[in-house]
Amino acid sequence: MTTSITVATATVAAPSLVERYAHMAHTFKPRPVDRVLRGLDVLLGGLLLVATSPLLAVGMLAIRVTDGRPILYRGRRVGRAGEIFVMYKLRTLRADAEARLGLFLGDELTILTEQERTRAGRILRATKIDELPQLWNVVRGDMSLVGPRPIRPAFFEQLCLEIPRYWQRLVVRPGITGLAQLRLTREMTWAEKLAHDFEYIADRSVRLYLAVLAETLLRALRGRWGV
Numbered sequence: 094m095t096t097s098i099t100v101a102t103a104t105v106a107a108p109s110l111v112e113r114y115a116h117m118a119h120t121f122k123p124r125p126v127d128r129v130l131r132g133l134d135v136l137l138g139g140l141l142l143v144a145t146s147p148l149l150a151v152g153m154l155a156i157r158v159t160d161g162r163p164i165l166y167r168g169r170r171v172g173r174a175g176e177i178f179v180m181y182k183l184r185t186l187r188a189d190a191e192a193r194l195g196l197f198l199g200d201e202l203t204i205l206t207e208q209e210r211t212r213a214g215r216i217l218r219a220t221k222i223d224e225l226p227q228l229w230n231v232v233r234g235d236m237s238l239v240g241p242r243p244i245r246p247a248f249f250e251q252l253c254l255e256i257p258r259y260w261q262r263l264v265v266r267p268g269i270t271g272l273a274q275l276r277l278t279r280e281m282t283w284a285e286k287l288a289h290d291f292e293y294i295a296d297r298s299v300r301l302y303l304a305v306l307a308e309t310l311l312r313a314l315r316g317r318w319g320v
Contacts, residue, residue: 160212165184170243172267174263185215235266
């Protein structure tokens with residue numbers, strides 16, 4: 094008599110970004126300055142959120158009148174230590190644009206994004222008012238005012254495969270602005286952008302933090318933001 098034996102196979106879930114970061118980042122310890130920078134984020138981010146609330150209200154009204162709802166864009170991003178968070182912006186693209194643009198990156202994404210821009214979105218994007226809701230992410234602790242720009246999870250995974258050290262960006266919170274954003278050019282590769290992010294991570298200090306904020310504010314007032 095033949096006996097048949099059925100073997101159940103278990104599906105093992107791949108480790109999350111948080112688990113992989115914990116495994117790889119044992120040599121990257123927090124610094125005392127990180128607590129100071131977090132305090133500055135809460136103080137300055139909160140003050141900026143209150144001070145810019147009239148602009149935020151005008152932007153939200155413009156979206157509502159010209160393009161309806163939703164008013165806010167909510168996008169999943171990779172934060173410090175691999176934690177996934179929801180980043181907020183004022184919506185500047187047509188509804189459900191991310192579903193159509195989600196597979197693109199780089200110059201191709203830039204071109205297609207322009208085609209999806211709404212009437213109000215063009216003004217909000219040009220003046221950077223669309224970025225103001227990220228101040229709430231800063232106050233919450235998802236982001237910092239200064240740091241590497243947050244990346245979508247799928248592209249973060251892809252860039253980690255292409256650039257083995259890319260995961261080291263997770264040492265600090267992603268930022269609204271940063272050295273890479275101030276120095277960004279269209280010809281710059283992802284690896285070159287990463288080098289500027291690493292420079293900030295390695296040299297982060299109150300002085301550098303304030304210098305990046307001051308330069309960002311100066312460029313915004315001059316209308317010469319280089320993103």
